Amino acid sequence: MTRRRRIYEGKAKILFEGPEPGTLVQYFKDDATAFNAQKKGTITGKGVLNNRISEYLMMKLGEIGIPTHFVRRLNMREQLIREVEIIPIEVVVRNVAAGSLTKRFGIPEGTQLPRSIVEYYYKSDELGDPMVSEEHITAFGWAAPQDLDDMLALALRVNDYLSGLFLGIGLRLVDFKVEFGRLWENEEMRIVLADEISPDNCRLWDVKTNEKLDKDRFRQDLGNVAEAYQEVARRLGILPEAGPGDHAAPKLVQ
Numbered sequence: 001m002t003r004r005r006r007i008y009e010g011k012a013k014i015l016f017e018g019p020e021p022g023t024l025v026q027y028f029k030d031d032a033t034a035f036n037a038q039k040k041g042t043i044t045g046k047g048v049l050n051n052r053i054s055e056y057l058m059m060k061l062g063e064i065g066i067p068t069h070f071v072r073r074l075n076m077r078e079q080l081i082r083e084v085e086i087i088p089i090e091v092v093v094r095n096v097a098a099g100s101l102t103k104r105f106g107i108p109e110g111t112q113l114p115r116s117i118v119e120y121y122y123k124s125d126e127l128g129d130p131m132v133s134e135e136h137i138t139a140f141g142w143a144a145p146q147d148l149d150d151m152l153a154l155a156l157r158v159n160d161y162l163s164g165l166f167l168g169i170g171l172r173l174v175d176f177k178v179e180f181g182r183l184w185e186n187e188e189m190r191i192v193l194a195d196e197i198s199p200d201n202c203r204l205w206d207v208k209t210n211e212k213l214d215k216d217r218f219r220q221d222l223g224n225v226a227e228a229y230q231e232v233a234r235r236l237g238i239l240p241e242a243g244p245g246d247h248a249a250p251k252l253v254q
């Protein structure tokens, strides 16, 4: 891990200089944090699972025409990505009430929302990621109105696609967070999906039992955190048993 220049270290990932200009290597750690890093821990094997799950989901999203920063997985914990300028906004899409939404509005956890709700949070550890409106985002210049339009449209497409994909393997996509970046190609700028998509930033509940198979197991001390992430990978058909580089189809749950 000393062979490359470290560009950035976050809570769950490290970014290294990539092999070519315009590329980075994204390394997935086992570290977990919650509640604005007030709760810290390690989930053994999480990095390996998230690397694999995020690879799979980014690849599938790429196949339906969602532009992403993902290039290819390099090994158990690393993937090659395009270097982008991260837009400092977390886009949260919610289908079912959970987490901060239940607290903010007093809606019971598990309530199906009348339609998908999109929220924006300003990425700032010091400020604790405050919720912001489109007005704040454009007025403070974090993203241009056109960027925001693209982010919203992409986030909703991601939601529709992933909701269906997870439902097919018996999981309800309750909510998730995505991040976007700006990618320049010649003179053109494109908004692309960045960061990761994994049980660290999605809420996934078993359709039949409502069992939580995501980071809430860590946040709420429910135990078997790594096992839950592994179950998500297993249902997606991407556990190592499937063979290296093998993208076995997800198992349809009747």
Ligand code: UDP
Pocket: 035, 090, 092, 098, 099, 100, 101, 129, 175, 176, 177, 200, 201, 202, 203, 215
């Ligand atoms: N989320 C995330 N990073 C954050 C905050 C939220 O990935 O810094 C994800 C979280 O896992 C959930 C969704 O965004 O899937 C909505 O989270 P919420 O606003 O309910 O906050 P939480 O209760 O997770 O703090």
